[in-house]
Amino acid sequence: MHSHSIRVYYEDTDLAGIVYYANxxxxxERARSEFLREIGVDQVALKRDAGVVFAVRRVEIDYVAPAVFDDLLIVATTVTHIGGARVTLQQNVLRGADVLVRSVVTIAALQENGRPARMPQNLRIAMAKAGE
Structure with a gap:
């Protein structure tokens, strides 16, 4: 599991003072980028060298409880499935031990022309190790 800290800023909130749902x-997304960076994936090099980019294919999200200004949140990312061209992640947003948001995100590997691409073997291995 990968953890990424996020501080809630005023700009993240709505008129009710809670984090706006789209944020x-x-x-x-930031947590996924940091997860990839931590397991050694340079997305710029992946695009340049293998012609592979990532796109969100699907998001399921359940808003359990609100976060508010100045909360320190943790986004916990866990790999739940790795395919040839897709990876599924469980991403929970927590405040302390309290789960505020549960999400399941499917990411697709694409060629620059938008067609599906097989993820390089070393990338699948790195994700599998991170998921252990």
Whole structure:
């Protein structure tokens, strides 16, 4: 499991003072980018050298409880499935031990022309190790 800290800023909140629902998508996106960086994936080099980019294929999200200004959140990312061209991640947003948001995100590997691409073997291995 990978953990990424996020501080809630005023700009993340709505008129009610809680995190605007769409901002959780930004939070989990940042955590995915940091997860890839931590397991040694350079997305710029992956595009340049293998012609592979990632795109979100599907997101399921369940808003359990609100976060508010100045909360320190943790986005916990766990690999749940690795295929040839797709990976599925469980990404939970927590405040302490409390789960605020549960999400399941499917990421697709694509060629630059938008067609599916097989993920390089070393990338699948790195993700599998991170998921252990």
């Amino acid at each position: 959780y998508l930004k939070f989990i």
